[in-house]
Amino acid sequence: MNQDLTPLLEVARRYLDIDHAPFYMPGHKRGQGIDREFTTLMGETVFRLDLPELPELEAAVTEAELLAAEAYGSDRAWFLTNGSTCGLQAMLLATCRQGDKVLIGRNCHKAAIAGLVLNGATPIYLPTDYLPEFDLDLGVSPATLELFLQNHPDAKVVMLVSPNYFGVCGEIEKLVAIAHAFNIPLLVDAAHGAHLGFHPDLPISALQAGADLVVQSTHKVAGSLTQSSILHLQGNLIAQEDVDRALQILRSSSPNLLLLISLDVARRQMAVNGKKLLAETLKLAEEARSRLNQIPDLRTFSQVEVPSLDSTRLTVMVDRMGITGFEADVCLHSQLDVMAEMPTLNQLVFILSLGNTQSDIERLIHGFRQLNEEKGKRKKEKGKINYELRITNCQARLTPREAYLAESDRLPLHQAIGRISAESLCPYPPGIPLVCIGEEITIEVVEMLQCILRSGGIINGASDDSLKTIRVVK
Ligand SMILES: Cc1ncc(COP(=O)(O)O)c(C=O)c1O
Numbered sequence: 001m002n003q004d005l006t007p008l009l010e011v012a013r014r015y016l017d018i019d020h021a022p023f024y025m026p027g028h029k030r031g032q033g034i035d036r037e038f039t040t041l042m043g044e045t046v047f048r049l050d051l052p053e054l055p056e057l058e059a060a061v062t063e064a065e066l067l068a069a070e071a072y073g074s075d076r077a078w079f080l081t082n083g084s085t086c087g088l089q090a091m092l093l094a095t096c097r098q099g100d101k102v103l104i105g106r107n108c109h110k111a112a113i114a115g116l117v118l119n120g121a122t123p124i125y126l127p128t129d130y131l132p133e134f135d136l137d138l139g140v141s142p143a144t145l146e147l148f149l150q151n152h153p154d155a156k157v158v159m160l161v162s163p164n165y166f167g168v169c170g171e172i173e174k175l176v177a178i179a180h181a182f183n184i185p186l187l188v189d190a191a192h193g194a195h196l197g198f199h200p201d202l203p204i205s206a207l208q209a210g211a212d213l214v215v216q217s218t219h220k221v222a223g224s225l226t227q228s229s230i231l232h233l234q235g236n237l238i239a240q241e242d243v244d245r246a247l248q249i250l251r252s253s254s255p256n257l258l259l260l261i262s263l264d265v266a267r268r269q270m271a272v273n274g275k276k277l278l279a280e281t282l283k284l285a286e287e288a289r290s291r292l293n294q295i296p297d298l299r300t301f302s303q304v305e306v307p308s309l310d311s312t313r314l315t316v317m318v319d320r321m322g323i324t325g326f327e328a329d330v331c332l333h334s335q336l337d338v339m340a341e342m343p344t345l346n347q348l349v350f351i352l353s354l355g356n357t358q359s360d361i362e363r364l365i366h367g368f369r370q371l372n373e374e375k376g377k378r379k380k381e382k383g384k385i386n387y388e389l390r391i392t393n394c395q396a397r398l399t400p401r402e403a404y405l406a407e408s409d410r411l412p413l414h415q416a417i418g419r420i421s422a423e424s425l426c427p428y429p430p431g432i433p434l435v436c437i438g439e440e441i442t443i444e445v446v447e448m449l450q451c452i453l454r455s456g457g458i459i460n461g462a463s464d465d466s467l468k469t470i471r472v473v474k
Pocket of ligand 1: 082189229
């Protein structure tokens with residue numbers, strides 16, 4: 001196919017020039033009815049492109065999805081305008097029913113747990129490996145997957161995350177081979193991996209490794225607008241019509257054309273210029289890494305220390321600086337105009353992508369030098385927190401769906417220890433539940449939640465924002 005084509009951009013361009021009386025949705029009628037201050041800020045074109053489901057659109061979406069399937073290496077691609085959240089839920093709804101067993105990495109995103117609420121399947125949580133030196137989740141190892149598949153050969157699907165928030169991709173080829181040896185499809189949350197496969201120095205993508213159903217948040221790293229993602233299918237372990245059926249339930253009947261166009265042009269950019277653009281991003285990331293490593297008490301890690309690492313993802317360890325990642329984040333953001341993607345207790349994660357420039361790197365280095373001068377003298381007193389231990393300790397007592405539908409009570413946090421959680425609580429980002437809905441609340445979870453809140457982190461999923469109380473199954 002000709003990857004230079006952008007069928008959705010072409011449809012939109014044609015409609016921009018057609019003069020007509022609009023008696024259709026959206027109600028702002030090509031921007032004429034929209035708040036003036038907003039139009040002044042945004043310009044008019046953006047609203048003229050916010051069009052409904054035009055007659056030609058269906059064919060253009062089909063063509064754009066075919067181009068995307070070819071570029072990313074799948075048999076079928078679906079454009080999503082509700083993020084990988086929608087994709088993860090569709091994957092689970094398409095492949096499992098109530099009572100089916102799902103082997104799922106315990107480092108999964110909360111959206112996958114929500115998918116289990118929808119389909120009623122029983123999760124068997126797979127523990128992940130952990131690198132204490134960098135407080136780093138390494139994902140599910142091949143040995144763990146093999147062991148669990150031997151113990152649960154009746155599992156319907158396996159769902160894993162690759163890459164994770166830190167860019168760790170794991171041994172994805174081996175994981176695919178193991179799942180397939182048991183004739184079980186592998187679903188991959190590749191929300192952070194839409195750029196993989198477009199440069200030889202990046203780890204291979206889950207699709208190249210042979211995973212069956214893969215979702216990528218094109219918006220996170222590959223140049224499309226926020227909320228736009230792509231769901232990919234390959235092989236014959238999962239039927240296309242099952243995915244279609246799930247998407248019928250989950251997708252909006254009014255997909256945003258701007259988001260669809262942005263997926264189309266992001267695909268062209270990657271397919272045509274991805275290698276060249278990513279080479280520049282990788283160069284910037286390497287430079288940032290080596291300059292940051294020269295600042296006293298700062299550490300980053302490289303592919304040598306963490307195999308299968310996406311080098312465009314930059315994790316900076318601040319634990320030896322005497323501050324938490326949350327404190328470093330506030331300081332960098334409010335005083336030094338550098339904004340990270342994710343703070344944790346010990347780290348700051350920066351996403352480098354096609355849009356970053358040399359001057360961003362200069363600001364990053366300057367920011368950390370300043371931070372080091374101001375904070376370097378104070379050594380951290382708090383002990384390091386073993387994140388992995390905490391998240392794998394929880395016992396699942398009910399399925400997410402059973403817990404969601406059960407009657408629930410609200411209890412003060414400490415009284416909830418030993419009870420079954422009726423909500424999934426996660427530091428956000430990364431959105432990995434410390435306790436999943438249906439799991440037993442442990443003292444470690446309560447301490448971890450309080451520690452994250454005290455350190456300035458954000459907990460998502462709680463019905464009580466202050467987290468003084470928590471909802472438990474009655
Ligand atoms: C690993 C992972 N999966 C899924 C999601 C959800 O993706 P989206 O924001 O595209 O809905 C996220 C969001 O950060 C994520 O980090």
